[in-house]
Amino acid sequence: AQRVTQPEKLLSVFKGAPVELKCNYSYSGSPELFWYVQYSRQRLQLLLRHISRESIKGFTADLNKGETSFHLKKPFAQEEDSAMYYCALSGSRDDKIIFGKGTRLHILP
Amino acid sequence: EAGVAQSPRYKIIEKRQSVAFWCNPISGHATLYWYQQILGQGPKLLIQFQNNGVVDDSQLPKDRFSAERLKGVDSTLKIQPAKLEDSAVYLCASSSLAFSYEQYFGPGTRLTVT
Numbered sequence: 508a509q510r511v512t513q514p515e516k517l518l519s520v521f522k523g524a525p526v527e528l529k530c531n532y533s534y535s536g537s538p539e540l541f542w543y544v545q546y547s548r549q550r551l552q553l554l555l556r557h558i559s560r561e562s563i564k565g566f567t568a569d570l571n572k573g574e575t576s577f578h579l580k581k582p583f584a585q586e587e588d589s590a591m592y593y594c595a596l597s598g599s600r601d602d603k604i605i606f607g608k609g610t611r612l613h614i615l616p
Numbered sequence: 617e618a619g620v621a622q623s624p625r626y627k628i629i630e631k632r633q634s635v636a637f638w639c640n641p642i643s644g645h646a647t648l649y650w651y652q653q654i655l656g657q658g659p660k661l662l663i664q665f666q667n668n669g670v671v672d673d674s675q676l677p678k679d680r681f682s683a684e685r686l687k688g689v690d691s692t693l694k695i696q697p698a699k700l701e702d703s704a705v706y707l708c709a710s711s712s713l714a715f716s717y718e719q720y721f722g723p724g725t726r727l728t729v730t
Contacts, residue, residue, distance in 0.1 A: 511658075539717060550619070551659070551707065551721040593658050597717055603672055604719065606658030 509534050511594050511607035519613045520584045528579040528610050530568075530594030538596040540570055540577040541604070545591040554579075554592070564588070589614045618642065620722035622708050628728045634696035637725045641689070641710030647671075649719060650683055650693050651707040659707055665691065666713075698729045 510533040520526050532538065540557040555563045557570040557577060568579045577594060594607040621640040629635050641648050647666050651659035662681065664672040668688040676683070680699070685691040695702055705726050709719040 516656075541717060550723055551709075553718050556717060595658075603661045603664060604717065606660070608656065608658050 509538075509596065509598070509605050511596055511605055513592075513594055513607040513610045515610045516608070517611045517613065519615055521615045522586055523583050526579075526581040526584045526588065526612065528592050528594075528612060530577045530579065530607060532575050532577060532594070532596050534575075534596060534598065536598060537572075538598055540568070541595045541597070542566070542568055542577075542579050543593040543595055543606070545593070546587075547590070551593070584614050586614045586616065588612060620708055620710055620720050622706075622722035622725055624725055625723060626726050626728075628730065629698055631700055631729050632697040634694065635698055635727065636695075637693045637706050637708075637727075639691045639693070639708030639722060641691070641708070642720055644712065645710035645720070646688075646713045647711045647716055648685055648691050649707075649709040649711075650691070651709065653705045653707055653724070655704070662693070695727075698727075700729050703727055703729045 512531045514529050542554040543551055544554040545551045566581045568577050570577050591609050591611050593609045595604045597604045623638050649664050650662045652662050653659045662676045663683045665685045668685050681695055683693045705724040707724045708722040711719045
């Protein structure tokens with residue numbers, strides 16, 4: 508069964524400290540993985556996808572097929588990173604996106 | 617470009633009543649999605665349209681939920697009759713055919729069923 512697991516409901520990190528939001532997935536095949544973010548009072552939006560291998564707002568995510576993980580990382584947290592983060596997967600370009608339950612990241616001053 | 621528009625933003629109804637939500641996607645986006653997001657959960661796809669045809673409605677509770685996108689643009693999602701467990705945020709999103717993974721979300725409609 509296709510499933511996305513985000514083990515942490517809430518992650519509190521001090522400003523300037525490294526951030527790692529965990530995501531594990533279950534999928535038979537080669538899925539596409541994404542991170543979506545929702546800032547306070549804003550809409551849900553795409554942050555990054557694994558295929559593009561880019562860094563967005565200092566965040567990167569590496570797909571580890573052996574561990575079926577797609578953790579989101581940032582070396583130095585900023586207060587504006589506080590938001591709700593959702594890991595998601597899709598089986599193919601035209602397949603539906605399945606979201607995890609989300610992790611609330613709270614950056615402490 | 618203008619974003620995805622949804623109305624109403626909030627709705628409170630009693631159980632067994634009916635309710636309808638409206639969505640206007642980004643101009644030119646062929647694909648439109650309706651999601652249900654229950655408190656503490658991620659968005660769950662209810663139905664996906666491509667132009668005015670249904671691509672996936674496998675998770676739509678068809679005994680009470682219906683959706684249409686008659687002219688391939690705006691869409692409405694209806695619940696009749698509502699149950700307490702339908703309390704959730706209903707999100708509409710749209711995407712272009714070429715980049716279906718990049719979905720643009722509306723602000724959502726928060727439904728409370730009492």
